[in-house]
Amino acid sequence: MTMTLQLGEKHFSSAQPEAAARRIVTFKVGDRTFGIDVGMVREIKGWQATTPLPHAAPHVRGVLNLRGVILAVYDLRTAIGMGVTDASATHVIVVVDVEDKTAGLLVDSVSDIVDVPVSAVRPAPDLERDEHGLIEGLVLLDSDIVALLDLAAVIRDGGGEAQLKTSRAA
């Protein structure tokens, strides 16, 4: 991790920390809050221009060069059906490790790191609109509902697989 997360840590409850807790990075897209396990986050960097890929899925913004490694950037806004992020210098790419790949997640801003007891994670309601199963669970945090993301699903639908499929079909 080259950039340290300088974010105030907020504990879920002031009571003694539970043994089984998940440490979660939360970030925002519009007014929605999302979260992923901190262990999956490699680094957080400012927006950087990407090279578009031909005929990729809509939420694949393109590829960028992270110190010599090529990785794809996925627009979370597009993935959740809220349009395309008009990326600017203030936007943030969360570099994550998913399965054996490294990917970038384009979000509006990173908000916080929180410890959440495992017991506080509710299963995602059977969302009819979440056809790709992007939401893995929900956590109530103060007044916010944090949607925990299944990154593998975000990225899988991001086109790697889809592209693979079409290329095989071709």
Next chain:
Amino acid sequence: MDPLAELKQTFFQECEELLGALELKLQALDEGSSDPEDVNAAFRAIHSIKGGAGAFGCTELVGFAHVFEASLDHLRSGRVAIEDAPFTLFLRCSDAVADLVAAARNDEPATERPDLLAALEQVGKEPVAQAPAPVPEPAPVAIPAPAAAATHNDAPPGIAALGNLLAMVEAKTAAPVQPVDDGWDDEPVVVPAPAPAAEKPGRDLRLRITPENDLFRRVIEPRVVLGSLPADDVVAIRCDLSQVPSLETLDVTDCWMRFEVDLRTELSVEELHGRFDFSLANEEFEIETLESASVAEAAPPAEPAAEASEVPSSVAADLSAILAKLGPAPEAASQPEVAPAPALPPVAPAVVAPVAEAPAAIRTAPRSPANDQSARQRQAVSVRVDLDRIDKLMNLVGEIVITQSMLVECVRSLPYDVYAKTAEGILTLSRQTRELQDHVMAVRAQPVKAVFQRMPRLVRELAQTLGKEVRLVLEGENTEVDKTIIEELADPLTHMIRNSMDHGLETPDERTDAGKPREGTIKLIAEHRAGRIVISVTDDGRGINRDRLLAKARSRGLVGADEKLAPEEIDQLIFAAGLSTAEQVSDISGRGVGMDVVRRNVESLGGRISVDSEPGRGCKFTLALPLTLAVLEGMVIRCGDDRYVIPIASVIETQHLASTPIERLPFGQEVLRWRGEVTPLYRLGEVMGSTGTTNENIVIIAETERGNNVGIAVDEIVGQQQVVVKSLEANYGTVNGASAATILGDGLVALILDIDSMLRLAASGGRPPVSDLKMAG
């Protein structure tokens, strides 16, 4: 991994190389080579395998290899003429050794081959009468005569150099007082001739053998060296241990023994030289003609012998005393060669060296000798390096290339006076970078031999199964290519050869009927051509049966019922995926098993494969591969806002679009008239969905994998440079139209175009249907 396992791993790797070499040499001999070096090389290979196997306790392997080696030794010593040698048997034995090695590697029980062993033992039996009979051993002062050593069948515990080394280590640690443990089967140091040779005719020669310290590491041992002398001619052998350093400083893998051999022989000096050809470098021995009188003087080497062999008992207690006795008399020890001593001074005379001085002398002596240095200059020293490390180096060089092209961009914006100087520096830097890159690539380069060597065995086995007679011709085995490519080559080559053998070549009877020699020929040739490596597999078989292939393709719907194909186009169907997966294809068409897999493999390496067939005459598959997967020479082009890289190897020509007549066919396909051909034109921006305005000015004529040409319209040619190939699959997936990506000077990513994949993309109309996406989710 523990060190021993690691060593063992290395041994098995070496075994593979050695087996390959063994097979090649045997093959060459079988085909009529009479080069004694081939015999020596084969012998050396099996000898090294045996040595290693002994060290790692692979008893079956040692046993078999030993008998094998012994029979090869008959050839080497000339007891069996090369023309009479049973090479078919030897080749089968080499396969058996390969099996034994594989068994040892996988810790499986080895299959015994008593039949082969028995056959091997017969080798050289008839003419054995001419061979010198094993000399009765005048114990304890005789070495077994080489002939005896070679024909003894009991597994020799210490014969192999590695085994010897281990034994030495054990001996040194277990019995440090044994000062003359020379790793030579604990035999005494000085050996008079097994039989007095005074009456023999011939000249008296004295041989000084001063092996380099790395003798053992070359997997040669003194026994081999001395054993290559005709046993009957040896009058006396003296071993000089004076240079053996003290125990603390002794590296047991160093050989410090020096020998002096008196010979009465009819062999000429040249012939003697020849005997050592394979074990010693020319500098390691010298031959001196003795006056016959001096032989008499040299003959009683008994005193030093007695002296030396007494050492163990007399000095068992005091280590330093031993060291002193072993200590070299500095003058005598360091320059035995420069002082062509008159016959007399025996070589191990240092027994009286003063105790006090000796240890110091010992410590310095082994480091100083001038021949140490000359040895280094002479030999091509090689290092085994983990490929990972070189990969990292390669990556780093790649990064430097990128940084440097970034600098070039930055400098452009500088004011002129500063610019001129900086530009000069950057020019130098870029030359150096390129050189660095070339060198790193050279480190990774390896001869294709590594893969080619596996093929003779494959051919032999297949020929047996298929009942065909096949001769495999290998050419260009020393053509070098990147290590990663070599590893990926094995599969495609195996497939191609199998295909040629199975479907291409006819049975011997069919060949006779067709007026061809019974024996079919398969040629495997590698060569460098225009920055690529081109490998071809040619057979003189029946060629592709186009009617059947086409019929099959039609029945599978790959070719429309009314579609007419040129003969060459039909041949290309061999690579079509739908065709080859079905088993019936191999029955009816004669070609096609797995060739689609081959093509996929080759394409994934950035290569191309093509086929030429002439019915009745044979078939030729040609593979063209990049020399490395890490960098390629590319042309950077721009379309709207996007930049792409086209591999230079695909580019045939570029020209202004305006000066090229374009026509539009029905259904909208644009074509160029180029050099009397009608060449389809694709607009890159359109095909790849580039953003920004596109204003095509340039057309690039590129070659497809099939050898057809296409025109690709782009906005601008930005430049030509070496680019570092970066995988898209590693973190993303396959991208249609691109084979990989690279990072340009400004740090942005550009896709490396894959012409064929791009054409497929264009044909499919680009965007995958939405339904497809959903299915993927």
